[in-house]
Amino acid sequence: MTDEAARKLFAGPCDFIWGASAVDNLPPEKLPEVAFVGRSNAGKSSLVNALTGRKTLARVSNTPGRTRQINFFDLGGRIVLADLPGYGYARASRSLAEEWQSLIFAYLRGRANLARVFVLIDARRGTMDTDREACTLLDQAAVSYVLTLTKIDQLSPGERTEAERALSDEAGRHTAAYPQIFSTSALKALGLDALKAHIAALAAN
Numbered sequence: 001m002t003d004e005a006a007r008k009l010f011a012g013p014c015d016f017i018w019g020a021s022a023v024d025n026l027p028p029e030k031l032p033e034v035a036f037v038g039r040s041n042a043g044k045s046s047l048v049n050a051l052t053g054r055k056t057l058a059r060v061s062n063t064p065g066r067t068r069q070i071n072f073f074d075l076g077g078r079i080v081l082a083d084l085p086g087y088g089y090a091r092a093s094r095s096l097a098e099e100w101q102s103l104i105f106a107y108l109r110g111r112a113n114l115a116r117v118f119v120l121i122d123a124r125r126g127t128m129d130t131d132r133e134a135c136t137l138l139d140q141a142a143v144s145y146v147l148t149l150t151k152i153d154q155l156s157p158g159e160r161t162e163a164e165r166a167l168s169d170e171a172g173r174h175t176a177a178y179p180q181i182f183s184t185s186a187l188k189a190l191g192l193d194a195l196k197a198h199i200a201a202l203a204a205n
């Protein structure tokens with residue numbers, strides 16, 4: 001898979017195909033699938049939009065926790081992108097366990113066609129306890145994932161180096177995490193080609 005082929009895949013058609021708010025209502029597992037997970041406001045929807053060159057494909061919200069279902073997008077009939085609800089959104093009455101484990105974790109555990117998960121970390125905040133919990137769940141389910149910094153445009157070069165080093169260290173502490181991390185900005189279109197190449201390599205031919 002060349003970079004050119006990856007660019008072509010992401011420049012082609014990408015369509016919303018399914019929204020699921022319950023784990024018994026997921027789309028057929030016909031194509032390989034990659035999922036974007038992370039805290040509310042981590043930049044999941046923005047990254048999906050930036051990768052596919054669509055401004056409003058995945059809803060970008062200023063209100064944390066607004067995306068309450070799993071949104072599925074078909075990319076060129078070759079791979080499905082899944083934009084998941086954020087797991088950091090917890091009103092006092094609704095614990096992380098409820099929000100995350102009922103839908104997200106059931107999805108992550110049971111999805112046979114799930115080829116890769118991207119765990120998005122807001123570069124300004126770094127890895128938080130809920131991120132580590134999510135990573136541990138993925139470790140236990142043996143679902144392979146890549147830790148991915150978002151919003152790196154918000155950091156100075158020095159801060160960026162430090163954030164990347166810290167996240168690489170974090171990756172080293174998890175059994176199912178890729179040792180290599182990604183570093184991205186949806187706003188400034190940084191680091192997107194590496195992500196596209198990684199996803200394109202998983203796409204069906």
Ligand SMILES: Nc1nc2c(ncn2[C@@H]2O[C@H](COP(=O)(O)OP(=O)(O)O)[C@@H](O)[C@H]2O)c(=O)[nH]1
Nearest residue numbers: 040041042043044045046060061151185186187
């Ligand atoms: N500066 C900057 N802001 C971003 C970037 N990506 C997302 N945001 C902002 O972060 C907020 C949350 O983004 P969103 O994609 O809705 O996050 P989600 O809840 O994880 O889907 C929005 O206000 C976005 O405009 C980025 O690369 N750089």
Ligand SMILES: [Mg+2]
Nearest residue numbers: 044045059067
């Ligand atoms: Mg979102």
